Amino acid sequence: MSLVLNREELSDYMHQIFPQVHRDFVVEDLTEDKITMRLVVEDRHLRPGGTVSGPSMFGLADVCVYAIILARKGRQSLAVTTGCSMDFMRKPDGERDMIAHCTLLKLGKTLAVGDVLMFSEGSDKPVARATMTYSLPPEGSAAAAFG
Amino acid sequence: MSLVLNREELSDYMHQIFPQVHRDFVVEDLTEDKITMRLVVEDRHLRPGGTVSGPSMFGLADVCVYAIILARKGRQSLAVTTGCSMDFMRKPDGERDMIAHCTLLKLGKTLAVGDVLMFSEGSDKPVARATMTYSLPPEGSAAAAFG
Amino acid sequence: MSLVLNREELSDYMHQIFPQVHRDFVVEDLTEDKITMRLVVEDRHLRPGGTVSGPSMFGLADVCVYAIILARKGRQSLAVTTGCSMDFMRKPDGERDMIAHCTLLKLGKTLAVGDVLMFSEGSDKPVARATMTYSLPPEGSAAAAFG
């Protein structure tokens, strides 16, 4: 129940494995079962009308859960997303970053589940919620993905 | 943003409208955006192996969100469930009641969303999570259901 | 990619393992990747207003996917439901049985996914849809459930 990577180590590792998008995401806070992630909103994340796009919010939620699994399981982790559910509740503000608060609800041997609430920075009304499920390969296994 | 029904009024009204199942559910706590509900687990809620059944957990989550909508909108509310997502994370203990903590994430004009975390009483490890979405009829509308 | 249990064997086995509810469910048709299941609607499945309850529809969808996993993997299968998503689209007719058409989308080593469309008998407008995900224990494993 302790972190294998701290916030700095996790950030460094994400920059290595996601070279194209690492500037999009900033780990703001990290504990054993919670992570706060910022999406640095830029033009490419927007939809006509100036709102943050659905795929960008999906990506933010997915990165949150993946990152906290990495922080708990370590760099060799081969977790793959197997499911998601999302609810879009309010219009995001395209001129503000998005802040995601993620709680790791379960980290089992083969399955992890994380819940994410997303806000436009400065607001306390949630823009969207997501639950992401990950399949975890058995330890020592090379293959694994996609159950 | 205030309650139209308090805990006692909500409990009384639920007993009227759900005569067959009102003994199953007890409103433990109620605020403007949170409700805690107990499922009094009995044999009919169990599956072989002594765990609480999936349909019972679905019902618990659904009642939570419906109840807090009633408490906020009043007895005339005609909300209907339009969607749900659930994740089952641990084995519930069939010898204990289930306690559901529900947060109302959105109560708009036509759509409500509530999140529910369910525990076996006495444990702090969530057994299941659910999100329920409800369609709300326009005020003054008689028809409404099923969008 | 072939059936381990045929329709009669599957029905017999379901009657053994679900003694309390076996009369509710009838396997109408079974192929390698599809199953059709009838919910024999009775008073206990209804909500005030004469519609089939949400928990009853959840149960129907869950049984469909569990049954086709059994038919493919055999009686020793220890599959457990890990997730579900449902959309409720039309009011079910409480005076008719419900017919569920389920497609098994994936049957992997550790994960199965099935999709279910539910109708009131005699109508071609879907009442609800559901996706159920199951975790499958590694073969030869005794424990397994809840990843």
Added chain:
Amino acid sequence: MSLVLNREELSDYMHQIFPQVHRDFVVEDLTEDKITMRLVVEDRHLRPGGTVSGPSMFGLADVCVYAIILARKGRQSLAVTTGCSMDFMRKPDGERDMIAHCTLLKLGKTLAVGDVLMFSEGSDKPVARATMTYSLPPEGSAAAAFG
């Protein structure tokens, strides 16, 4: 129950409203309740390892359902995504386009639901499934979004 826009009109309109991404998506086929959409996979849709990214698949599913609503309701439609559920079942092939087959399960006054199965071109094993729900503004209403 008829189309307001045919395939060419729908394609033209999508090019207008999604100038940045219109080259990504090609409407392959369109009927009253089904649409087939191609995602022209390019480098920007890929993840390390050469698979199509989750956000790209989310975007594909979302565009499918939005497009068929447009085709049925017309250009003035103000539909907004309110929910999604997805299951990721197999590894997509990053060297092939993705083909999405979408069925419109419900098109009500205030709610639409579409189901999407996604394949790597040339394979009959589904890579992912998605259900997207949209909120539809009351006709004649200017505002509307986010219920």
